[in-house]
Amino acid sequence: MASLLxxxxxxxxxxxxxxxxxxxxxxxxxxxxxxxxxxxAFAMLGGYVCVALMQRWGVPFLAALPxxxxxxxxxxxxxxxxxxxxxxxxxxxxxxxxxxxxxxxAIAVATWAFGSQQQPLxxxxxxxxxxxxxxxxLNVYRCFLLVVGASLAVVxxxxxxxxxxxxxxxxxxxxxxxxxxxxIRVALVFQLTFAVGCGxxxxxxxxxxEVLGLDPTFPLKYIVYFLLVVAVGGTGSVKGPLFAAxxxxxxxxxxxxxxxxxxxxxxxxxxVLLLIVRPQGLVARA
Amino acid sequence: xxxxxxxxxxAFWLVLAAGFVLWPSRLPLASQVLxxxxxxxxxxxxxxxxxxxxxxxxxxxGVGAYSAGLLAAHGWGEPISGLIAAGLLAAxxxLITSPLVVRGTDLTRLMITTGLGLLLFELANRLGxxxxxxxxxxxxxxxxLFGALRFDIYGxxxxxxxxxxxFVLFLAARRLVRSPFGLSLRGIRGNPARxxxxxxxxxxxxxxxxxxxxxxxGVAGALLTQTTQFVGLDVLSFGRSAELLVMLIVGxxxxxxxxxxxxxxxxxxHHYLSSLDPVYWQFWLGAGLVLIxxxxxxxxxxxxxRVLGVxxxxxxxxx
Amino acid sequence: xxxxxxxxxxxxxxxxxxxxxxxxxxLPRGARHAVIGPNGAGKTTLINLLTGTVRATAGxxxxxxxxxxxxxxxxxxxxxLVRTFQINSLFPELTVLESVLLATCQxxxxxxxxxxxxxxxxxxxxxxxxxxxxxxxxxxxxxRTRDLAYGEQRLLEIALALACRPRILLLDEPAAGVPRRxxxxxxxxxxxxxxxxxxxxxxxxxxLVFRFAQRITVLVGGAILTEGTPQEIAxxxxxxxxxxxxxx
Numbered sequence: 026m027a028s029l030l031x032x033x034x035x036x037x038x039x040x041x042x043x044x045x046x047x048x049x050x051x052x053x054x055x056x057x058x059x060x061x062x063x064x065x066a067f068a069m070l071g072g073y074v075c076v077a078l079m080q081r082w083g084v085p086f087l088a089a090l091p092x093x094x095x096x097x098x099x100x101x102x103x104x105x106x107x108x109x110x111x112x113x114x115x116x117x118x119x120x121x122x123x124x125x126x127x128x129x130x131a132i133a134v135a136t137w138a139f140g141s142q143q144q145p146l147x148x149x150x151x152x153x154x155x156x157x158x159x160x161x162x163l164n165v166y167r168c169f170l171l172v173v174g175a176s177l178a179v180v181x182x183x184x185x186x187x188x189x190x191x192x193x194x195x196x197x198x199x200x201x202x203x204x205x206x207x208x209i210r211v212a213l214v215f216q217l218t219f220a221v222g223c224g225x226x227x228x229x230x231x232x233x234x235e236v237l238g239l240d241p242t243f244p245l246k247y248i249v250y251f252l253l254v255v256a257v258g259g260t261g262s263v264k265g266p267l268f269a270a271x272x273x274x275x276x277x278x279x280x281x282x283x284x285x286x287x288x289x290x291x292x293x294x295x296x297v298l299l300l301i302v303r304p305q306g307l308v309a310r311a
Numbered sequence: 312x313x314x315x316x317x318x319x320x321x322a323f324w325l326v327l328a329a330g331f332v333l334w335p336s337r338l339p340l341a342s343q344v345l346x347x348x349x350x351x352x353x354x355x356x357x358x359x360x361x362x363x364x365x366x367x368x369x370x371x372x373g374v375g376a377y378s379a380g381l382l383a384a385h386g387w388g389e390p391i392s393g394l395i396a397a398g399l400l401a402a403x404x405x406l407i408t409s410p411l412v413v414r415g416t417d418l419t420r421l422m423i424t425t426g427l428g429l430l431l432f433e434l435a436n437r438l439g440x441x442x443x444x445x446x447x448x449x450x451x452x453x454x455x456l457f458g459a460l461r462f463d464i465y466g467x468x469x470x471x472x473x474x475x476x477x478f479v480l481f482l483a484a485r486r487l488v489r490s491p492f493g494l495s496l497r498g499i500r501g502n503p504a505r506x507x508x509x510x511x512x513x514x515x516x517x518x519x520x521x522x523x524x525x526x527x528x529g530v531a532g533a534l535l536t537q538t539t540q541f542v543g544l545d546v547l548s549f550g551r552s553a554e555l556l557v558m559l560i561v562g563x564x565x566x567x568x569x570x571x572x573x574x575x576x577x578x579x580x581h582h583y584l585s586s587l588d589p590v591y592w593q594f595w596l597g598a599g600l601v602l603i604x605x606x607x608x609x610x611x612x613x614x615x616x617r618v619l620g621v622x623x624x625x626x627x628x629x630x
Numbered sequence: 631x632x633x634x635x636x637x638x639x640x641x642x643x644x645x646x647x648x649x650x651x652x653x654x655x656x657l658p659r660g661a662r663h664a665v666i667g668p669n670g671a672g673k674t675t676l677i678n679l680l681t682g683t684v685r686a687t688a689g690x691x692x693x694x695x696x697x698x699x700x701x702x703x704x705x706x707x708x709x710x711l712v713r714t715f716q717i718n719s720l721f722p723e724l725t726v727l728e729s730v731l732l733a734t735c736q737x738x739x740x741x742x743x744x745x746x747x748x749x750x751x752x753x754x755x756x757x758x759x760x761x762x763x764x765x766x767x768x769x770x771x772x773x774r775t776r777d778l779a780y781g782e783q784r785l786l787e788i789a790l791a792l793a794c795r796p797r798i799l800l801l802d803e804p805a806a807g808v809p810r811r812x813x814x815x816x817x818x819x820x821x822x823x824x825x826x827x828x829x830x831x832x833x834x835x836x837x838l839v840f841r842f843a844q845r846i847t848v849l850v851g852g853a854i855l856t857e858g859t860p861q862e863i864a865x866x867x868x869x870x871x872x873x874x875x876x877x878x
Contacts, residue, residue: 132593256422300426
């Protein structure tokens, strides 16, 4: 019983990380129909910014997190303006090629700058350790992840569903041409959304150093997880990816805990099965 | 035009056949290039001609590689029958998975093929007792070709064997793309909806070419096993599928020879650049990809065709 | 006379919206039948239901005496029901001849032959060239589709369908976007098609409709308002009101 709760708890925390990293991908895919396989590179960037700030300049963890967000968001804006923008109207094949190329470059640059080893991260003492609750040991850092993830999900939902900007995003996802005709500046909406999406990935990457690890192969290693969140959660909403990411997090942790000899096999099998049954995603847009 | 094309083709294969004299000390590398070329040709059939975007084609390469390896490790070391068995098993894998792949949009196909590739990789990884897991499959012993020609350390037998097999499969693929079936594939790539409206069983066509492509990929994998007497997990890796895409794009998709040209350029560049510094290689590989797509995705062969004034065909799914 | 194409109570609902509501019609062999109606009357939905690209909510479609309601589009094509598209749906990278050859190979079953070269397909080449002659496209046989003039592309739309040797040809606004002078020529080409071919066409240009149709069905709001000869339709007060009422 205790282990079940523990697995559920770890899985949810893990899922929150996946959500933070993937939600941007889901929105950009829905918004511009752009297949961005390099999305994980932004998460990696956030991770390295966080680690570097802490190690080399002694910046505290909680201050490094916003920096990771900003760095990834700025990188996203630059890349969007310089490169991505030219590919919205190109075929998916072209998009795949360009973004895979970027992944290779990102891996090479990260290896050159930081070496190929895993990066250590020292959590502040307030976030380390365990809490004991009803006989279950809760990792403080994972509680922190849950809180951060849940709050961001609430904020994102609010922005997307209650604000003018959110309405513009939803209209653009629905039909970019109609939105344009209604006077929404789709290109600007997209740029902002893209920046926020990349920023969130960066934040997720920084938060995830402790859980997912951080080495130069990060963007390649987790590509499937991000795609999976999008595939299961559908595009263009907050709830879909959130639900999908939590589900995946729990499934993955449970699989590794109860059936360690099977490993990631279950996860991939679930992915393929889901895609067969529901090619539009579990939480398809209405 | 046609006659000149034929001369060029003949010259291409004659140069390869003269490889025993032209690059006698590089035969093992040349065999690897040919194998990669065959693999890229198999991928060209589905991507360049039929427009199926896949990032999991290494699955079939791996099925072929492991089939040949397991047969040879368990006493069936006769190469030709082992090769055929491996090709058939890969074809079977292609046939079974084709219904999942042929339907759906680019994005669904991309994810399904990626998922299938990873699934197989993980399977081979977990079945360490059979596949050797991360250590690779040991004890692959291939018997002499025709019971007489031993696979020598200079790779002479291997090169001749690989060249012959690749040539035969190339001829089959060449017939395929020039047949009415091949024309149908180009139609499907261009406009699947209209193909249905003129009575084409689109899914059947795609399943057929996918299966054949899987068989070719499987044979390529088996050749790798038989000539190196070893199978590593990397035959199934995502990286191999991604590199495959790069090779084909570098060479030029939908042109039949693009895979070979791309494989040669890619592997020779890899051979020399990565010995300088692997990081360096990976960076320029990525930058090269971005550049190719920015400049126009015709590849080396497409460029050559443009120079020669041959009508070029755009590869891949229509935007 | 026996009918080649027949529908019974054909209906399509999207949620609460009745796109098509109980359409029953019957086309004899060799008919030149027009379907007209204001925008949103359900004309294209009718074509989609007939070809099977959209599943009917209720009702039946028959080709000859065979019920085809549950058949897939390509199965209906093989039973002789072929359509064209209002917006060009062609193969931009193929030449005109290759395109028609492609369609011909689907009909003859050659399309599944992956071994014999195209060049060896004399019979298909002959049939494809005959189709091109029928629509006076033989002069551009080796031109790539994307390089064709728009009017020629519209003809190729029809040529692709004809290459399937249809018994029933559904033309979805064949003259859409074609300048007046060319559209008459286009319809003359259609009128010159074999007499035993049943043609159902949707057209907005009333002059063309009254000139080339033998019978006309008027769709309004997804249902049949009336059906008759051009004279009957021209004299129908309700039709006048719909078409002329707003203009007058």
